[in-house]
Amino acid sequence: MNIFKILTDIEKIDSEVFERLEHVSRRSVFNTFSKKLAAVAVPTVVASMLNKAYAATPGAIAVLNFALTLEYLEDEFYKKGISTTGLIPASDQAIFTQISKHETQHVNFLKTALGVSAVAKPTFDFTAKGAFADVFSNYKTFAIVSHALEDTGVRAYKGQAANLMATEDKPLLEYALQIHSVEARHASVVRRLLNTRGFVVGAKGWITLAQGSPAAVYAGDDNLVQGGVNLGGLAGKTNEAISEAFDEPLTKEAVLAIAGPFIV
């Protein structure tokens, strides 16, 4: 493990990393490691520094590990998809390759932030115990699972935002929001593909009411009450439009129930 490289890498992500670390100067951090620290102790020291730096609250570590688990799932899903010959038509390769790239970046980003607190990658079953048996041989199934994973990701990050509001967690909140909107961009473009490829005719980039499959991914997305106000009839718009204008969160429990069948 090259501690200098890790810290330098983090600095690329977060130019203020050294300010966030306790005993703050860059020199003191490096001096600590130039004292021939026993190799076995290094990961623990790094972990404690990173946890102080990025996830000062245990709640934030839990949120990041929850996010990392979902990103592992997405990352492996797209890696398998784009490397399976004949699955994704040439016309749609660019889109899924770009999505795959982002999911890999999210995994690396979260793993770096968590250090040794990062959970290990689970073993995945993308057929979800047989529910999507042809996920890597039928493009339609692949695209359906893709949009469900993206929409779940959007709802999952949204549901965790309020758990990153402690002062020391605020940099993490911003990073989480920056990942959240990328997942929404992914969801939008895949949903549009579902329509243009004829898999789900009429599918739009946004979620109408609670329409979509699997149903658990879209449960409650037809909510019309925002900020305690029922917006039904607002500005003469339809319930469909009002529901589209707001994406709803999912609890961690609901997300894990959706993701559960994909994890061996």
Added chain:
Amino acid sequence: MHKSQLNSAVAKSSMAKGVTFKNRRNFLRNVGLTTTASFALLAVGCKKDDEVAVGVNLGSNDIGILNYAYALEQLEAAFYTQVIATPYSGISTAELSLLTDIRDHEIIHREFFKVALGTNAIQALEVNFSAIDFTSRASVLGTAKVFEDTGVAAYNGAGKLIKDGGYLLLAGKIVSVEARHAAAIRDLLSPLSISFAGDDIIDTNGLDAAKKPADILAAVQPFLTTKLNGSNLPTS
């Protein structure tokens, strides 16, 4: 406006702007005017000047952030309302339908903030779309792309400034819809390419943009006749 900012503004200008009674007294001390007569005269003069020069003050704390969002949604709603009222030449049925959806979402966002803010809501803003050619697909979609990406970056950057968890969740519910719009508009401009989440907007860590209110307000001001004043918005 903080006192230090006021003093600095006074140093630059011969007129105090946007001042309370207390600050006006401070201002008077700064410019060395102390007679009652001068004070009264100046106070009247200042009030008028304040409205012209300072613009619409978005306010402070969470209310300020909500008004900031309300201002951006007003801009987007006005833009798409014009797009649908005067569709660009050669618009397809699918594009008209998609842009109508987005118009409706932005109007819903705008009206939601108006209701949520109640008496704290800023006024209706006057827009300036003179730089946009509404007959041109490239101009309209190019502007839409900028507005949607800007909206995403604005909400992403405002998240950490929000103190109330309920408001943060609301911002989260809206920002992902703006991101869906951004991806769809980008896909219209450059179909089936990586543009929907292109390397021009997503960084090498796979992160979307997040920008400070001051930067966003400077970017959108050219599209508004009404001057926005975000000087009281939280910065951390």
